[in-house]
Amino acid sequence: MHLTSEQRLDDGTLERTFTLGGIPGILWTPAWPSAATPAPLILLGHPPLGLRAMYPRLVARARRFAADGFATATIELPGSGDRPRWPAAERARADLRRAREAGEPVSDELADALVLPLVDRAVPEWQAALDALLALPGIGGPVGYSGGVISIGIRLAVVEPRIAASVLFAGSYVPRAVFEHARQVTIPLHVLLQWDGEGNDRQAALDLFDAFGSEEKSLHAHLGGHTGVPRFAGDAAARFFARHLRLTPEQRERLDAPAT
Numbered sequence: 001m002h003l004t005s006e007q008r009l010d011d012g013t014l015e016r017t018f019t020l021g022g023i024p025g026i027l028w029t030p031a032w033p034s035a036a037t038p039a040p041l042i043l044l045g046h047p048p049l050g051l052r053a054m055y056p057r058l059v060a061r062a063r064r065f066a067a068d069g070f071a072t073a074t075i076e077l078p079g080s081g082d083r084p085r086w087p088a089a090e091r092a093r094a095d096l097r098r099a100r101e102a103g104e105p106v107s108d109e110l111a112d113a114l115v116l117p118l119v120d121r122a123v124p125e126w127q128a129a130l131d132a133l134l135a136l137p138g139i140g141g142p143v144g145y146s147g148g149v150i151s152i153g154i155r156l157a158v159v160e161p162r163i164a165a166s167v168l169f170a171g172s173y174v175p176r177a178v179f180e181h182a183r184q185v186t187i188p189l190h191v192l193l194q195w196d197g198e199g200n201d202r203q204a205a206l207d208l209f210d211a212f213g214s215e216e217k218s219l220h221a222h223l224g225g226h227t228g229v230p231r232f233a234g235d236a237a238a239r240f241f242a243r244h245l246r247l248t249p250e251q252r253e254r255l256d257a258p259a260t
Contacts, residue, residue: 001132013066015059020132023125024051024082025075028062029138038140039071040245041133043126043156043163045147046074047172048089048118050081061146064234068242071139075129077149078121088117106201111173115151119178123155130162144241150208151178157185165244167192167237171200174208182211189217190240192233196225 006016012031017024030039042065046054051074062072079086092113099106133139142164145153153168158181170193189212193205209219218240222230 001136009059009063011063011066013063015062020075020129021125022083023075023129025073025129026051026055026058026062027071027073027133027136028059028066029071030066030069038138039069040142040144040241041130041139042070042072042144042146042241042245043130044072044074045145045149045153045169046077047148048077048080051076052081061234064238065146065241068238070144070238070241070245071133072146073129073133075125078118078125088113106173108176112175112177114173115149115175116177118149119151119155122149122152123159126152126156127160130160134162142245144245146237146241148172150174151181154178154181154185157187157189163187165241166190167240170205170208171197171202173201174204179208179211182208183213185212185214187214188240188244189214190237191217191219192229192237193219193221194225194229195221195223 001018001020004017004019006014008014014029014031016027018027019025044058044061046058051058058074065072076083079089092110095110096106096114099110130143134141141162143162144165144167145156145163146167147153148169149172150168150170151172151174153166156163157166165188167190170191191209193202195202209217220233220236222233224230
């Protein structure tokens with residue numbers, strides 16, 4: 001991992017950009033972590049729109065989690081942002097646009113082409129990033145995953161034992177194969193669904209939630225479109241991670257101490 005820049009945000013959160021094997025990423029840490037009291041880590045998932053486009057939403061989530069004592073990190077997805085173009089993915093997205101414009105349903109074949117190759121490429125990259133991030137001073141486990149693409153979050157929950165809990169953003173297209181993976185998920189889940197998300201299949205999201213094998217899973221549905229997630233939804237996600245990522249007493253004491 002090569003750190004390329006750093007800045008201190010106005011709330012004290014430290015933001016550092018990095019590259020890992022040519023993959024850009026961003027790491028945010030709260031003001032107080034140290035090698036003696038490392039901060040639990042949350043991986044921030046996002047749609048394949050590019051880190052520059054997603055930055056305002058990502059940094060808002062990172063600041064919210066930093067206020068509760070968590071470090072967060074994200075990486076650029078394959079074929080997005082400044083990474084090399086991925087012709088197969090671009091063709092699948094073009095096919096999706098044509099289907100939407102024609103008012104046609106999204107076929108299983110198109111959902112597979114959109115999602116499964118992305119999952120196959122992105123999950124090993126997330127795992128490599130996790131290796132590098134956990135080797136840094138001030139960063140520790142257990143680890144959470146928060147966001148989308150939901151199929152990436154599901155695969156990580158199945159194959160990555162260091163992830164102890166996940167907040168998943170429902171609504172993106174989910175291939176049938178991912179439903180089988182969902183039945184293998186056993187970690188605690190907090191699933192967020194925007195009830196009126198544009199172009200999303202609400203029933204498929206509900207069916208996916210039903211398929212999860214976790215003993216502890218909760219569905220939080222809010223009225224509104226894809227970008228209309230209410231501010232208090234972040235508070236609920238933070239409380240979920242506070243329960244399952246187990247801040248140590250020393251971390252909690254630092255978090256609760258008056259600002260100086």
